Amino acid sequence: MRSGKSALLIAPTGAGKTLAGFLPSLTELAQRPPGADGRGLHTLYISPLKALAVDVARNLEIPVAEMGLKIRVETRTGDTPASRRQRQRRDPPDILLTTPEQLALLLGGPDARTLFSTLRRVVLDELHAVTQSKRGDMLALDLARLRTLAPEMTAIGLSATVREPDELRRWLVAQRETQTHMAALVKAPPGAPADLSMLDCAERLPWSGHGASHSINDIYAAIKTAKTALVFVNTRAQAEAVFQQLWSINDDNLAIALHHGSLDASQRRRVEEAMAQGLLKAIVCTSTLDLGIDWGDVDLVVNVGAPKGASRLTQRIGRANHRLDEPSRAILVPGNRFEALECRAAIEAAAIGAQDTPPARSGALDVLCQHILGTACAGPFDENELFAEVCSAEPYSQLALSDFSSAIEFVANGGYALGAYERFAKIKRDKDGLWRVANGKIAQSWRMNVGTIVESDMLKVRLVRGRANAPAPGNARTAAGSLYYPAKLSNAARTAYTGPLARGGRVLGQIEEYFLETLAPGDTFLFGGEVLALQGIVEGEAFVSRAQSQAPKVPSYAGGKFPLSTYLAERVRKLIASPRQWGGLPEQVRDWLGLQRKVSRLPNAKDLLVETFPRGGRFYLVAYPFEGRLAHQTLGMLLTRRMERLGLMPQGFVASEYALAIWGLSDVAGACASGAVSMDSLFGEDMLGDDLEAWLQESALMKRTFRNCAVIAGLIERRFPGKEKTGRQVTISTDLIYDVLRRHQPDHILLRAAREDAATGLLDVARLSDMLLRIKGRIVHKALARVSPLAVPVMLEIGREPIYGQAQDQILAEAAQDLVEEAMQPTTGARA
């Protein structure tokens, strides 16, 4: 790094890599001749988290002050006051710490060329996390832009251990045709091996679900033995539940706090502060704390539920113990029997240091569109030069010229075959052939739209009238106060508050609109560790009061659902197939697998086990692909379509991380035995053709994916009229746009972008496709007389799943039926 080359620095958490990344810059800045300060921006630091930028600034200012260096360090985030942001453009600091979105905004300004001309270095923190998303695509394009504006600049990437370091090394430097270029690699020695164990709880291990109620006493006992513990869970709903359960047995009044992405930012900051000051005994948290803020004295990590991936687990474990010479201690708590297998597989993977970070992505087209418009906002550009620059960014190194041209066309006039909008173009070629924005308003609306994170519709949760709670014992209220103290459940379930709504209470956080839609006023749910009752939705805010219900409806928000990694899935399959390795499993799990071997068969590492059996007047088909819930859902949708066509009368399906169950009125095993159908043709990979296309067109997931692409690409604005709650008859929803575009121009760049996202994201088509290829000709069908032990967990999921497109009319029919029933009731009294 000192030699002035770009470099990737890989080190486990706690190795001090962030400061190491700044050392070359600090040295250069300190060696400047007197009077040379204030010559412009020298080093840029980019972090995925605002909080991390602020944290690093603090850690940087201390050595700078101690050494008496004359170096100006400043942060710039969405929270920085406008006046200071303006000043920073005019008179930039030596070192600026900021986020990818702020960098994009700076690059889209008319002064970008001067501002970045002095730049010598860019430091990219948590690179392994950033590059996995569209945000990484945006950052890669901006890095390419920086290289053009400041050719002398070098890049330093800071990363946790990853599966394929070369991917990140390429990411950091310019790629030129044919030859690959890589940044230097600096690898810190690994720390002491972690002390990992699986909780073997005394209670019965559940068949399904992901909760921790069966092991909450053991978790509590483990927390007591630690200085400070981080309790990781996979979803916000689980975080709420575990937090609540811990407090219900918290007889010692341990300071246990809650931290997840839906909570109000100021509340999260207070938890983080309390943590930094060592005031907390434990934090129940989601992946929001996966990334590296320095927490000091964490000496235990408890991972509740499935680890999902080996690298993810390693990074979480790394949160415990920032001294490299001591082992990090972590306990894995499986939520059900399959998760016990996954925990075992993850522990073994961690022991050999296996990594399964996802492969490098290819750059998204919607992000490219946003970038092109941003480039035009900064000043006129030449199409060929920009194409070369874009291709120098690793995710776009394989970008076809035709795709780039489509993106330009899209930005200019929407890219419609009709060419109807030439006169309304956003960017136009001037007489020198350079592309320029048509007017100043376009730059303004681009600035409002920068970024790749499109939230699902969130509503603020506002506390309108606190229902009096039993006051919390004072001794538990430390500096963090009521922050981490949940409402104790009262035995008396009281009736919901029914008076007029009071306004102007405290905002507790945000929650997905679709979850709130499932609630009626008076319904209760867990949020921020409290049981709340919905009072009503007023002007786009959810008004709630504290409630004292004993059975709150837990928020089922989808935040933080990662799929099971392919690598870990393979390990789980191998583990199941080799009884000699079952020694590390809890006895209940061994018994369960043993019984499965006796009455059916164990799925093995290479085949696909499919079981069929009758039950309760219906016929079931259960397959065990172990490819994650998303891929299984897609498989279920496609299989049921195909079965319907074959007259097998499927009625529904349910998918888990490990298995897929389909039920129907027709005996599939009988049909197979008679030769009418075959499992091989049922699972044939040709299902990914027309059926997939037909289903995608109807899929609500696809429409949501399209909306995200439309926002990122700038087809519609984030604050599109459709988002407003009043006067909706004059607005357009993106669903309508999707329907029309799909019918009239199915190869439009935004539809291609949405399909690409669906393949890798919500539908996981790519993984399904790999699986179908893997199991071709290797299906083992067991026709059973009754349900097998292995099938029980997925069977228990039946009835918990949301419904899909085709069943939508059924909802209307049910609602219509409600009306009929209502109408047939004797009219003896008014409805309550």
Add this chain to the structure above:
Amino acid sequence: MSGIAASIAEGFSLGGEDFCAHVSGALFHAGERLLIVADLHLEKGSAYAERRVLLPPYDTAATLARLAEVAAYFAPRAILALGDSFHDVRAGARMSANDRESLQSLQSGREWIWIAGNHDPEAPAFVEGLRRVAYQLGAVTLRHEPSICEPSSCEIAGHLHPVARVAAARGRLRRRCFISDEARCIMPAFGAYAGGLNILDEAFAPLFTRARATAHVLGRANVYRIGLDSCRPD
């Protein structure tokens, strides 16, 4: 399209006249063989494009194609467009030659009545058909905006783009709908890019008493009669 032919239309009567509410969002009066559609909002896409929001320019074609399907199914003697047929007064000038042709062929061989709307007080000069502020069908008045204080006569109106948000145990949907009681019917918008206003919005409050009104919700293949108590606000 087979979906249209197989679909069911929901019958109801208003002021002694029988209508059927079709799953496409059109209303058909069999006695007069009159097909009624509301709020086509033709050229809404290009109206956004004027403000540099470049929505797909296919909405007019999509709306006219769907209207042609419905017309082929009912074979009406006359078609009445209940106002806001064009998104703004410049819509005609922006309309493509292809779309003009589609409209012309839809108009040929039948009567056509353009009711004035707030978006299109005057239909573009090049289109054929009668231009009216309102139309009388027996005891029923057809006009664009529902009138607030005329309880004595029955009316059919558009303008509000009613949608119902329906929740059942297994999920929830937001769908275009007719809303009606014994004196009035508000039609859903027919246009491809027309948005919707929830029928529980206060704009509907002076028009209907909640207990007596019914939503005729447009499903994929059928129209469903659903009480307002089963509907949710946005």
